[in-house]
Amino acid sequence: MCCELCSHESSCLMTVPVFKGMKDQDIQALRKVTKSRKFKKGEYIFREGDRSETLFVVKEGLIKLTKTSLEGKEQIVRLLFPGDFFGLYSLLRDEKHYMNAEPVQETVICLIEKRDFLNTMEKNSDLSFRFLLAMNDRLYEADESVGNMSLLEVEQRLARALVLFHDKMKTKTGAFTLPITKKDLASLIGTTPESVSRKLLAFMSQKLIHMEGQRQIQILELDQLKEISELH
Amino acid sequence: MCCELCSHESSCLMTVPVFKGMKDQDIQALRKVTKSRKFKKGEYIFREGDRSETLFVVKEGLIKLTKTSLEGKEQIVRLLFPGDFFGLYSLLRDEKHYMNAEPVQETVICLIEKRDFLNTMEKNSDLSFRFLLAMNDRLYEADESVGNMSLLEVEQRLARALVLFHDKMKTKTGAFTLPITKKDLASLIGTTPESVSRKLLAFMSQKLIHMEGQRQIQILELDQLKEISELH
DNA sequence: TCAAGGAATTGATTTGAATCACTTCAAGGA
DNA sequence: TCCTTGAAGTGATTCAAATCAATTCCTTGA
Numbered sequence: 403m404c405c406e407l408c409s410h411e412s413s414c415l416m417t418v419p420v421f422k423g424m425k426d427q428d429i430q431a432l433r434k435v436t437k438s439r440k441f442k443k444g445e446y447i448f449r450e451g452d453r454s455e456t457l458f459v460v461k462e463g464l465i466k467l468t469k470t471s472l473e474g475k476e477q478i479v480r481l482l483f484p485g486d487f488f489g490l491y492s493l494l495r496d497e498k499h500y501m502n503a504e505p506v507q508e509t510v511i512c513l514i515e516k517r518d519f520l521n522t523m524e525k526n527s528d529l530s531f532r533f534l535l536a537m538n539d540r541l542y543e544a545d546e547s548v549g550n551m552s553l554l555e556v557e558q559r560l561a562r563a564l565v566l567f568h569d570k571m572k573t574k575t576g577a578f579t580l581p582i583t584k585k586d587l588a589s590l591i592g593t594t595p596e597s598v599s600r601k602l603l604a605f606m607s608q609k610l611i612h613m614e615g616q617r618q619i620q621i622l623e624l625d626q627l628k629e630i631s632e633l634h
Numbered sequence: 635m636c637c638e639l640c641s642h643e644s645s646c647l648m649t650v651p652v653f654k655g656m657k658d659q660d661i662q663a664l665r666k667v668t669k670s671r672k673f674k675k676g677e678y679i680f681r682e683g684d685r686s687e688t689l690f691v692v693k694e695g696l697i698k699l700t701k702t703s704l705e706g707k708e709q710i711v712r713l714l715f716p717g718d719f720f721g722l723y724s725l726l727r728d729e730k731h732y733m734n735a736e737p738v739q740e741t742v743i744c745l746i747e748k749r750d751f752l753n754t755m756e757k758n759s760d761l762s763f764r765f766l767l768a769m770n771d772r773l774y775e776a777d778e779s780v781g782n783m784s785l786l787e788v789e790q791r792l793a794r795a796l797v798l799f800h801d802k803m804k805t806k807t808g809a810f811t812l813p814i815t816k817k818d819l820a821s822l823i824g825t826t827p828e829s830v831s832r833k834l835l836a837f838m839s840q841k842l843i844h845m846e847g848q849r850q851i852q853i854l855e856l857d858q859l860k861e862i863s864e865l866h
Numbered sequence: 867t868c869a870a871g872g873a874a875t876t877g878a879t880t881t882g883a884a885t886c887a888c889t890t891c892a893a894g895g896a
Numbered sequence: 897t898c899c900t901t902g903a904a905g906t907g908a909t910t911c912a913a914a915t916c917a918a919t920t921c922c923t924t925g926a
Binding site: 597 | 913
């Protein structure tokens, strides 16, 4: 059943691109079996090696998917924003999760059980196609990461991350608030907090960006940052 | 129409996991519109920035998908073996390809045009689900790469690559032939040919592997290699 | 309000791997 | 068959970035 967090107007299913276009009655049916749950920052949703038979959807907040090395180093593989789904690998393959899912702030998740999800897929012939489109996009991003990680230097990867956050989160003034700590930013681009600190300082002294506090960033020279990051 | 390379017994569609389970009549219909073409080593199938509205399937041979930096460095993002499909991104999104597709040996490709592919999808409700499963696996591999690339050292990534090739291509003797040059192996794991050369030499002098010629590799201590690579 | 613990910064140092330079080897084309 | 060209191997050197070491700065929770 649907908990109080999942009122009609704000159901996950209404806001998630991949469910758009479903028949009304099927949306209603799916809503009935959709649960939701709040997770605090740092409270793992699942870990590498866990199993689950659930599709998760981010309703509010922000989640990091991470891998951890034996020495305890953490790599953020992807950030999940409201509207993004996850958990599909374990659900479809009946395999263990290969990443950790951890909120970086208080986050609300919707949960759909495997049988309900598959039932809905059978009734909605185009739903698996829309998931296919979504996975297509996601694979694109993962492939980009693979390339970037070994073809670009830290400075370029950082510039790229700033441009991407800028595009995704900028306010009317053009400034944006980093949604994650600089430590996490470092992990996302595959470097250390120290290196991020130094490179951001360099960008500031080159007047490419301006920083206010530790999360507010204003990009002053977008074109130059794109130049550095080899984004065209 | 189907060319001479695509005889009944050896049609791509027969051997490709993702098309398995289709209705016979639909397979036949799709075969009629499937073309095939031979590519020589080094002859690009498509390049970053090209467009195409074609699904490609590897029938014989081996293809590398690569990204190139402005300075001309090449990163192999994925290898495609017989039975693997590619070109889906551009087809589904009407966008440019974001990678180069280049055979590393003489290769036979089957080609299915977008309209034929989408028609078949409409007639076979579970086909998009099977593509979804395939993309799910592929995303897993890409995510693994992202993690490996920044969490593991060159030695570990090389050990991992050797174990994977071993699992995929080993003969009854346990030896296998590297399907790619060491230069490409270097690109695949995100390092330089010099580093690969040195690390392989180190593995040899540790008696973890034995090499015959330049492509024949015999793994002597699989467990130790897995240990090094942090594969469990 | 204060204390505690993580985040961030900054400087000094180390290091893994890239780069450079050259030689040798091998495969494919004329 | 030879010859060209790229692949591969090896040593010397450089360099980007990680690591190590201290502070300082914030948050957050008691």
